[in-house]
Amino acid sequence: MRRSITTLVSMLLLLSVAFASTTVYVTKTGSKYHTSSCRYLNKSKIAMTLTEAKRAYEACSVCKPPR
Ligand SMILES: [Zn+2]
Numbered sequence: 001m002r003r004s005i006t007t008l009v010s011m012l013l014l015l016s017v018a019f020a021s022t023t024v025y026v027t028k029t030g031s032k033y034h035t036s037s038c039r040y041l042n043k044s045k046i047a048m049t050l051t052e053a054k055r056a057y058e059a060c061s062v063c064k065p066p067r
Contacts, residue, residue, distance in 0.1 A: 022050040024065050026057055038063035 024033040028044040033053035036045075038060060050066060059067050 022066055023047050024050050024053045026053060031057060032060040033057040033065055034060045035063045035065045038065075 023036070024047075025036055025038070025041050026033050026046050026048065027041060028046070030040065032040070033048075033050075034041055040060065040062065054067070059065050
């Protein structure tokens, strides 16, 4: 039992690290964040972490970045 809790906790930690380091992109004027390959990024492409982006932007419905 104790072992499975430890495993669960370390998995959650790994997950949060993975999410914190995900890079997404926003444009100068847009209100959505995108994956690097999205076609909406042709005007401008500003990189930030997913955590930062989620504070001020919404996920793009075309390229479907992680939420
Ligand atoms: Zn997009």
